[in-house]
Amino acid sequence: MSAPPPEQSSHRPAGPPGFGRQVPTRSNTRVLLITVLAVVLVGGGLSAWLLSAPSYDRATARGTAEAFADALNSSNVDAAKELLCSTDRRGFGQSTAGALGSVNVTLDRVDADSDKGTAVFTMSANVAGASIGRQDVTIPLQRTGDDGQWEICGLSDAGFGN
Numbered sequence: 001m002s003a004p005p006p007e008q009s010s011h012r013p014a015g016p017p018g019f020g021r022q023v024p025t026r027s028n029t030r031v032l033l034i035t036v037l038a039v040v041l042v043g044g045g046l047s048a049w050l051l052s053a054p055s056y057d058r059a060t061a062r063g064t065a066e067a068f069a070d071a072l073n074s075s076n077v078d079a080a081k082e083l084l085c086s087t088d089r090r091g092f093g094q095s096t097a098g099a100l101g102s103v104n105v106t107l108d109r110v111d112a113d114s115d116k117g118t119a120v121f122t123m124s125a126n127v128a129g130a131s132i133g134r135q136d137v138t139i140p141l142q143r144t145g146d147d148g149q150w151e152i153c154g155l156s157d158a159g160f161g162n
Helices: 026-051 061-073 077-082 086-091 094-100
Strands: 102-112 116-127 130-143 150-152
Touching (some): 061 077
């Protein structure tokens, strides 16, 4: 006599072991939520940090003056030269930046009409080891023709030498 085949219990799904439905537990859901939240926070923080770099609106006299102050403070000669008119650009270079040494520039105010203006900066510098105290410097600005952007023009009149 042969033994009857074993009955399969109704609570186990058919198929190979490990392929049955698993009900997510509360701890798995919590770990998933924490992981998603961490990714969102880190991604958002990274995006905010990358976008926090200053961007200046060259279509305004104030934006151009702020960009110039930032370029001088960071000793970025190339960025400063991009803000100058062609006349000033020829006389402004590494020698000018080297002569300035360590500089601290603060934009105090900008006065501008439709196509001309001035920016007033407070500057202090260390030149060849000598400290130059705080001085107010007024630098002329003008709007360029075709693109409508503002530029610094008249550095020699402001005492930067050309």
